[in-house]
Amino acid sequence: MKPTRHRRYARHRFPAEVISHAVWLYFRFPLSLRMVEEMLAARGIEVSHETVRQWALKFGQAIANQIRRRLPAPGDKWHFDEVVISIAGRKHWLWRAVDQHGVVLDILVQSRRNAKAAKRLLRKLLKKQGAAPRVMITDKLASYAAAKKVVMPGVEHRQHKGLNNHAENSHQPTRRRERIMKRFKSAGQAQRFLSVHDPVANLFRRPANTNAAAHRQSRAQAIKIWAEATGLAAGF
Template sequence: MKPIHTPRYARHRFPAEVIGYAIWLYFRFPLSLRMVEEILAARGILVSYETVRQWALKFGQSFANQIRRRLPATGDKWHLDEVAINIAGRKHWLWRAVDQHGVVLDILVQSRRNAKAAKRLLRKLLKKQGITPRVMITDKLASYAAAKKAVMPGVEHRQHKGLNNRAENSHQPTRRRERIMKRFKSAGQAQRFLSVHDRVANLFRRPANTNAADHRASRAQAFRVWSEVTSAASA
């Protein structure tokens, strides 16, 4: 196959296919940068892990933004949850919202776990999603009720720990990446990485109760979207 070159990758030694593949490996799977370097080397692509890191920083968020625009509309039931993460010896809180289908709506890394932090998450969600949910489901943290009252007073709010397993389960991939990366180095790094990581996961997510044929069709569509996003598809 003849390599495809686009203005986005001008002055880059490697073509779009290689750069897109490296970024896909890094954000899709629990791999360190050195592991990605080794996988590429096994395929005859000699590139340093530092180069992969620079590619992820330069192109990752742009890819994530395009994925968000291409995915179907999200559900009307939002599950919100927060989990503690240790960054540079200090406790931070990763706030995450998912819909009833398990699609991650957004994340926000903050140093506080209070009503002000919850309001920031809700305002960010409303700005990004452009719609108000029908139902908001959280655990019994009082900050959610206070934030909901101020930001989305008309939305039904259900507070019950057992109802919020979907949001709590969505933190598991983050924990795996934390271990591989030996913890995040800063709140900014965590925010940047997870913002891209969760968008890529949304694209390749396997819906529940999907048979093999539907899964293969869905995966093929995801690869087509990824190819368009990374400009690796021919015109």
């Protein structure tokens, strides 16, 4: 089989198939860079973990952007939550929004947990999604209500801890990656990594209450979209 030579991978020693597979392993599974290096070595591909890191930085965001364009429109209920993360010994907050199906809409790493930070997240979401939700669901943090009055005044707002499980559960994959990576080194690194990680997780997410046949069909479609997003599919 002749290796794919997409313009995106020009001047790289390794073919597109190897690069895209390494990027997929790193963002799809809770693996460190050195683990990806070993998995490639087991297949006879000698590449350093630093090269894998450079591939992730160079190609990850572009692939994530292509994935977003190919996924269905989000639901009309947006769940919001924020979780504390420690970066270089300082407390930061990871703000996240998901829809009612558990699809991550966006994330924002900030040093504050106040109304100004909540406004930044809402404005970022509206700019990216292009439309406001029908309902926004949050915990009882007062910053959400203050931000909503300014940014999305016409949206119904429900504040209840028990209604927000979608957003709270979506933090779990981030916690696993945080442990593997031995914490994020900076707010910028966390933002860059999660901005790619979450769209990839959305693509390969297994919906609840699906049988094996439906799951295989969904996975095949996800792999097809990945090939298109990475430039490996014919005609891309």
